[in-house]
Amino acid sequence: MSRHPVSEVTTHHTMLPTTATASTPPPPPAEPPGEPHAALFLALGYMRLPELLACWRVCRLLGEAVAGDPLLWRRLAVEPPLSGRVTDQVLLKLTARAEGTLRSLRLFGCLHVSDAGLLRVVEHNPRVTEIYVPGCKGLTGDGVVNIVQLLHEHKGNISRLRLDGISRMSKHHLDIIMSLMCKGNPQGQQDGIPLFYNHRAREALNTNDERPIDVDVCSVCANIRLVFDCTRDDCRKVRDSLWRCRGCYFCFPRCEKCGGCISPEDLVEADLACSDLMCLDCWLTVPKCSTCNRPYCERHENLMVSLSMAGQFSCQRCKELDASQEDQEDDY
Numbered sequence: 001m002s003r004h005p006v007s008e009v010t011t012h013h014t015m016l017p018t019t020a021t022a023s024t025p026p027p028p029p030a031e032p033p034g035e036p037h038a039a040l041f042l043a044l045g046y047m048r049l050p051e052l053l054a055c056w057r058v059c060r061l062l063g064e065a066v067a068g069d070p071l072l073w074r075r076l077a078v079e080p081p082l083s084g085r086v087t088d089q090v091l092l093k094l095t096a097r098a099e100g101t102l103r104s105l106r107l108f109g110c111l112h113v114s115d116a117g118l119l120r121v122v123e124h125n126p127r128v129t130e131i132y133v134p135g136c137k138g139l140t141g142d143g144v145v146n147i148v149q150l151l152h153e154h155k156g157n158i159s160r161l162r163l164d165g166i167s168r169m170s171k172h173h174l175d176i177i178m179s180l181m182c183k184g185n186p187q188g189q190q191d192g193i194p195l196f197y198n199h200r201a202r203e204a205l206n207t208n209d210e211r212p213i214d215v216d217v218c219s220v221c222a223n224i225r226l227v228f229d230c231t232r233d234d235c236r237k238v239r240d241s242l243w244r245c246r247g248c249y250f251c252f253p254r255c256e257k258c259g260g261c262i263s264p265e266d267l268v269e270a271d272l273a274c275s276d277l278m279c280l281d282c283w284l285t286v287p288k289c290s291t292c293n294r295p296y297c298e299r300h301e302n303l304m305v306s307l308s309m310a311g312q313f314s315c316q317r318c319k320e321l322d323a324s325q326e327d328q329e330d331d332y
Contacts, residue, residue, distance in 0.1 A: 041065055044072055049094075050082060073097040077106040077132075086110045088117025095121045106132035106162075115143025122147050126154040132162035134214075139166050141173035141224075152180045162214045169224040171217050181212050194229040197254035219244060220251035228252070231259040256297040257282040273315035274300035287311070291318040 044055065044066060056066045066072060076094060078086050086094075091113055095102050102125035107113060113136055122128060131147070133139055144163060151158045158181060163169065193211050216227035225248040235245050245252045245261040253262045256276040263279075270283035273294040278286075286295040290312045296303060304313040314322075 044069070049076065049078060067097065070097065070099040070101050074101050075104040075106075076102065077104075077108075078110055079106075079108045083107070083109040084111065087112045088114055088120070091117055092120055092124075095125060098125065100125055100127075102128050104128070104130045104132075106130075107136055108132070109135035111137050114138045115140055115146065118143065119147055119150065122150055126151060126156050129157055130160035131158065132160075133166065134162050135165040137165065137167055141166060141169040144169075145173050145176050148177050148180050160212055163224075164215055164226050166224075169215070171222070171224065174213070174215070174217065174224055178213060195227065196231050197228040197249065197259040198256075218248040218251055220247045223248065225249075228254060228259070230261045232261065235261060253277050255279040255282055256299065257286070272297060273317065274303065276300070287313065289313060289315040289318055291315070 040055075040062070044052065047055065052066055052072065055062045057063065073095070076098070078091075078094075086107070091107075091110070095105070102121075105121065105125075105128055110133070113133075115138075118131075118133070118139065122131075128151070133144075144161070144166060148158060148161075150156075161177065161181070195211065195214075214226060215224050217223075218225055218227055227246060227248055230245045230252075253267065254260065255262055255278050257278055258281070260279055262270075262277055266280040266283075267277065270278050270280045271294055272278055272283075273289055273292070273296050276297045276299060278295070278297060283295060286297075288295045290307060290309075291314055294315060296315065303316050305316065305319045306313050
């Protein structure tokens with residue numbers, strides 16, 4: 001009687017499936033998704049526009065809460081990077097969520113919003129009290145005047161405008177806007193309310209001063225821009241003299257630290273390692289680069305390169321020069 005070779009038997013057993021004697025339990029049934037936590041609905045009122053739009057698409061309940069609550073849309077602020085994507089149609093759809101109760105509209109650098117588009121929004125929301133449109137190059141002085149006139153005819157209560165960077169804005173436009181806004185509201189006059197310079201004040205969206213309009217007529221160039229008062233006591237005391245340093249940033253350079261005016265001599269002597277400006281009095285009080293003796297302003301202190309000795313630093317330009325010299329020496 002013939003026998004099977006050992007190798008054939010072994011091969012026969014190894015070909016058996018390894019799961020022949022093991023039973024895999026079936027996966028548990030998937031639980032139905034739960035409802036969003038109640039705290040999330042409370043947080044909607046504190047969210048900015050990008051977060052609101054994101055929550056709109058999370059689930060059906062959140063989408064209904066975002067789209068169906070006009071209170072969430074009473075204060076609308078459109079900032080970069082969304083600014084470049086907002087057109088007249090998009091803005092009209094967003095503001096329509098307020099159902100006519102819009103109070104604050106802040107558009108920063110929305111290049112595709114036109115006079116006609118903003119006018120339609122205001123027509124549907126005649127009770128808006130503040131409109132911020134800095135850097136919206138599609139708007140003009142004529143368009144802003146039409147909007148303010150419309151609100152005045154509807155007995156609106158527009159109390160604050162931010163217009164820095166609007167195209168074709170003239171003193172005539174500014175006079176009409178101011179007369180309409182301040183008619184019957186003497187407290188709306190901004191004469192005597194100073195505006196001091198800092199780098200945040202140049203971002204008109206973040207200007208929290210009480211002036212009804214952010215821009216004014218520069219006493220030197222006669223352009224409609226942000227006009228700053230000097231923080232120096234001796235300058236404010238000679239307001240009526242020929243040397244009056246109240247004007248725009250281009251006509252009267254301002255110190256990044258104190259906000260005071262900077263003389264031409266200070267511009268030469270008080271050189272900074274960054275692109276900002278500083279008066280000589282403030283320049284003497286701040287730490288300086290150990291190589292070129294130039295300081296940074298507070299905005300650019302993060303560019304300091306600390307050295308081994310405590311309290312000393314090197315500016316970016318000196319650091320790059322040192323690195324290039326070391327590379328040249330290595331080449332030799």
